[in-house]
Amino acid sequence: MDNMKLAKEKVGDFLAKLGKERFRVPQETGGSSRFAPLNGESSVDFTLSNTTVPLKSLFYPQTETLYRYEVGETAMKAPGEADEMIIMGVRPCDAKALTIVDRLFSWDPKDPYYLGRREKATIIGLACQEPRVNCFCTSLGGGPASTEGLDILMTDLGESFLFQPLTEKGEKICQEAGDVLVKSEDSDVQAAEKVHKDAASKIVRKIDSEGIPEKLPQLWDSQIWKKTSEPCLGCGACTFLCPTCHCFDIQDEIEGLEGRRYRVWDSCMFKEYTLHTSGHNPRPTRRERTRNRINHKYSYFVDKFGVIACVGCGRCINLCPVNVDILNILSQVKEAL
Amino acid sequence: MSEQFEPNLVAFVCNWCTYAGADLAGTSRIQYPPNLSVIRVMCTGRINPLFVLNALQQGADGVLVSGCHPGDCHYMEGNYYARRRFTLMKDLLEYVGVDPKRFHMSWVSASEGAKWKEVVETTVNEAKEVGPFEQFQRNKINW
Amino acid sequence: MADLEKLRAVAKETVSRDDVKYLIGWRQGTYGFRVSPHFITEPEEADKLIFSPLCSNNLATYLTLVEKLPVPRGQEPDTRKIALMVKGCDSRAVVQQLVEQGIKRESVIIIGCPCQGVVDLAKVEEKFPAVLEQVEARWDDGKIVFKLSEGEKAVPREEVLADKCLRCRYPNPVTADTLLWEKVEAESNDEYADVGELEGKAPEERWSFWEAYFSSCIRCYSCRNVCPMCYCEDCILDRLNPTWVNRSNNISENTAFHLARAFHLAGRCIECGECERVCPVNIPLMKLNRKLTKEVREKFEYEPGTDPDSKPLQASYRPNDQENFIL
Numbered sequence: 001m002d003n004m005k006l007a008k009e010k011v012g013d014f015l016a017k018l019g020k021e022r023f024r025v026p027q028e029t030g031g032s033s034r035f036a037p038l039n040g041e042s043s044v045d046f047t048l049s050n051t052t053v054p055l056k057s058l059f060y061p062q063t064e065t066l067y068r069y070e071v072g073e074t075a076m077k078a079p080g081e082a083d084e085m086i087i088m089g090v091r092p093c094d095a096k097a098l099t100i101v102d103r104l105f106s107w108d109p110k111d112p113y114y115l116g117r118r119e120k121a122t123i124i125g126l127a128c129q130e131p132r133v134n135c136f137c138t139s140l141g142g143g144p145a146s147t148e149g150l151d152i153l154m155t156d157l158g159e160s161f162l163f164q165p166l167t168e169k170g171e172k173i174c175q176e177a178g179d180v181l182v183k184s185e186d187s188d189v190q191a192a193e194k195v196h197k198d199a200a201s202k203i204v205r206k207i208d209s210e211g212i213p214e215k216l217p218q219l220w221d222s223q224i225w226k227k228t229s230e231p232c233l234g235c236g237a238c239t240f241l242c243p244t245c246h247c248f249d250i251q252d253e254i255e256g257l258e259g260r261r262y263r264v265w266d267s268c269m270f271k272e273y274t275l276h277t278s279g280h281n282p283r284p285t286r287r288e289r290t291r292n293r294i295n296h297k298y299s300y301f302v303d304k305f306g307v308i309a310c311v312g313c314g315r316c317i318n319l320c321p322v323n324v325d326i327l328n329i330l331s332q333v334k335e336a337l
Numbered sequence: 338m339s340e341q342f343e344p345n346l347v348a349f350v351c352n353w354c355t356y357a358g359a360d361l362a363g364t365s366r367i368q369y370p371p372n373l374s375v376i377r378v379m380c381t382g383r384i385n386p387l388f389v390l391n392a393l394q395q396g397a398d399g400v401l402v403s404g405c406h407p408g409d410c411h412y413m414e415g416n417y418y419a420r421r422r423f424t425l426m427k428d429l430l431e432y433v434g435v436d437p438k439r440f441h442m443s444w445v446s447a448s449e450g451a452k453w454k455e456v457v458e459t460t461v462n463e464a465k466e467v468g469p470f471e472q473f474q475r476n477k478i479n480w
Numbered sequence: 481m482a483d484l485e486k487l488r489a490v491a492k493e494t495v496s497r498d499d500v501k502y503l504i505g506w507r508q509g510t511y512g513f514r515v516s517p518h519f520i521t522e523p524e525e526a527d528k529l530i531f532s533p534l535c536s537n538n539l540a541t542y543l544t545l546v547e548k549l550p551v552p553r554g555q556e557p558d559t560r561k562i563a564l565m566v567k568g569c570d571s572r573a574v575v576q577q578l579v580e581q582g583i584k585r586e587s588v589i590i591i592g593c594p595c596q597g598v599v600d601l602a603k604v605e606e607k608f609p610a611v612l613e614q615v616e617a618r619w620d621d622g623k624i625v626f627k628l629s630e631g632e633k634a635v636p637r638e639e640v641l642a643d644k645c646l647r648c649r650y651p652n653p654v655t656a657d658t659l660l661w662e663k664v665e666a667e668s669n670d671e672y673a674d675v676g677e678l679e680g681k682a683p684e685e686r687w688s689f690w691e692a693y694f695s696s697c698i699r700c701y702s703c704r705n706v707c708p709m710c711y712c713e714d715c716i717l718d719r720l721n722p723t724w725v726n727r728s729n730n731i732s733e734n735t736a737f738h739l740a741r742a743f744h745l746a747g748r749c750i751e752c753g754e755c756e757r758v759c760p761v762n763i764p765l766m767k768l769n770r771k772l773t774k775e776v777r778e779k780f781e782y783e784p785g786t787d788p789d790s791k792p793l794q795a796s797y798r799p800n801d802q803e804n805f806i807l
Contacts, residue, residue, distance in 0.1 A: 030696035031762025052761055053698065062698065063728040133512060133612045204612055205511075231517040231537075233545065236700035237760045251727045255395075255475065264727045267700070271547075272718050285547045321702060321758030322537060323509035323516035386743055387716070387724055390736045407799060417797035420806070424779060425746045425772055427805060429739060432679065432771045434687025443807035456807050472687055473735035 054243035095149035097243030134314030144199035229290035236267035238316035344464035354405035357447035382415025438463035501560035540573035544711035571653035572750035572785030573708035592656025597645030703755035747793025750785035
């Protein structure tokens with residue numbers, strides 16, 4: 001399908017034509033931003049930088065009911081089907097992260113909750129123009145205009161957005177939008193390519209990930225872990241806000257005669273994450289927990305699924321209150337041995 | 338609405354004074370509203386302020402904490418500690434926007450059956466005034 | 481003021497002592513305006529220590545954050561001291577930990593750094609966005625000077641300092657074994673204007689204010705972990721039996737969590753502002769803590785972390801404490 005163009009003043013029409021209730025867009029609540037349903041407004045603020053809470057929260061919400069039960073009933077009630085979603089304004093790193101998390105949730109057994117939502121979602125990406133200081137997506141096979149995981153790539157051309165449909169789902173959206181979108185010119189595509197190139201050149205922080213997965217197991221007892229984990233507070237900011245972190249805990253909540261089993265995000269940086277019933281903790285200090293976080297992303301996940309579970313979005317660096325910097329750890333890993 | 342609304346209230350009372358006072362109200366056949374579920378604890382000093390939060394979460398429309406008059410505590414000083422705690426808890430609840438009419442504290446001694454009736458009436462009437470508590474009730478959110 | 485040579489010399493001397501396990505100070509972070517806590521065991525590592533307007537971390541946290549592993553049979557526990565660099569606010573945390581007997585006085589060495597205020601990173605990064613190179617900063621007569629690659633930039637302190645520093649009444653360590661340089665003058669009185677502003681609003685407005693923030697909380701527990709006063713070995717938030725606060729993330733549990741956290745700091749919060757600084761979703765937690773600090777000050781004339789010989793607020797009472805709300 002041809003590339004299309006959406007004039008900025010027609011964004012409202014585009015949303016209305018496709019049905020506002022289907023859209024999920026970046027929104028600010030309190031002091032942070034995340035993807036949320038459109039609330040009444042006809043337009044979207046695409047100038048918001050990468051959301052604080054990553055896109056994963058739409059597919060793999062922090063709290064998710066697995067099933068409900070009632071005293072006296074033998075059957076469990078599964079939650080209803082996922083809603084159809086059109087997610088607009090997704091940064092390429094977040095979309096690429098989904099393709100990584102997909103591998104885990106479609107492993108054995110397949111996760112119906114996550115995959116159900118994935119199937120019903122169309123993702124319209126927005127090419128990054130102003131990468132942040134700590135972005136290092138280009139080091140991990142991504143980039144400010146990476147198309148992995150996207151159905152449509154959108155590029156801001158000043159007066160309008162260029163729509164480049166990438167998948168069948170994306171094409172369907174473009175067809176549904178009808179005459180709200182117009183055909184683009186060759187010059188638009190060239191302009192977009194320039195935007196992509198300029199953005200990529202603004203990414204300064206880099207890491208050569210070559211060799212890290214092989215090297216990590218040999219550094220099990222290295223001093224690196226002690227040194228880099230000393231300032232760590234053991235909070236879950238880095239993992240909860242990581243677009244690829246996917247660990248969860250399963251809990252029950254019982255109210256009177258009814259109950260539900262749900263899963264919630266968990267973090268390997270928490271003490272209770274590995275705590276055994278006996279009181280023994282195989283990862284007793286933050287040193288082991290930090291080591292696990294890096295190893296899981298750059299070694300274990302690679303062994304299992306053949307891909308590094310990090311997309312270089314820089315959130316863990318930006319949001320760490322004590323400057324535990326994953327790039328710094330990785331460069332120490334590179335230097336070691 | 339407020340006329341039909343019957344609030345669901347929780348009272349944490351101490352074993353030695355208020356519980357005995359409520360008992361006296363009962364044996365004296367004093368009539369008072371039945372909206373209160375009484376939970377007896379040994380001393381107000383044992384009431385964790387989180388009980389109040391938890392009661393509100395679990396569906397209480399208001400909470401009452403009641404114990405011995407200052408100086409009368411069976412354990413000498415439990416109610417003095419409780420007084421400090423709940424002074425602050427009350428301020429905190431009010432500050433985040435929970436109506437102060439939803440939380441009360443009182444001193445009711447074993448001989449004050451009539452006062453117990455008054456306290457319960459005030460608590461129930463004020464809870465009726467402000468209506469059902471919805472701000473952070475669990476209420477099976479997103480089940 | 482802020483004599484780095486003296487600071488490093490004292491650190492070297494301290495860390496060389498046989499009875500000192502390690503010293504905690506600050507070092508330049510990996511990029512921009514960031515600073516990281518610096519743990520040193522060897523004298524040569526002291527050369528990286530800094531003290532500047534960027535050193536916002538309250539290091540007193542690390543006294544209680546350390547994991548206590550079981551001592552293997554036949555071995556003696558390590559009783560060496562931990563040396564710690566403190567600003568005025570940090571020292572109050574140490575004092576409060578002493579008051580509560582969370583730490584022992586003989587197990588810490590306090591190196592006091594009188595402080596002219598630290599920056600609020602958000603304010604600085606708004607002024608100088610996207611700075612990757614490591615930036616040094618210093619105080620200079622009412623201004624903060626940043627050493628950027630394009631030259632030095634001086635900014636009036638009011639524009640970049642953290643709010644807590646603009647109303648700081650304890651810039652000098654309350655207690656210290658060594659004071660590194662001369663004391664600085666304290667700010668004026670704190671009127672709790674931020675709390676008063678919110679108190680003046682209608683209850684519904686107050687609730688919608690907090691509701692928006694509480695519902696955006698991701699429960700990463702940064703605020704709890706960074707807090708020098710949150711050091712229960714068995715935190716109610718981690719317990720499952722009884723479950724005080726469910727793990728699920730919704731307005732009910734999040735509100736219960738935040739109120740419980742704030743309440744547990746009633747009469748204990750020393751207003752270092754770390755919880756608010758570390759919050760990844762920018763919840764104004766100090767507005768909550770300071771409400772209680774204000775009430776504690778007004779109703780019980782108590783100020784935590786100022787007197788090592790005082791008793792903890794909630795573990796003491798006066799028979800004539802006010803009780804005008806009691807029926």
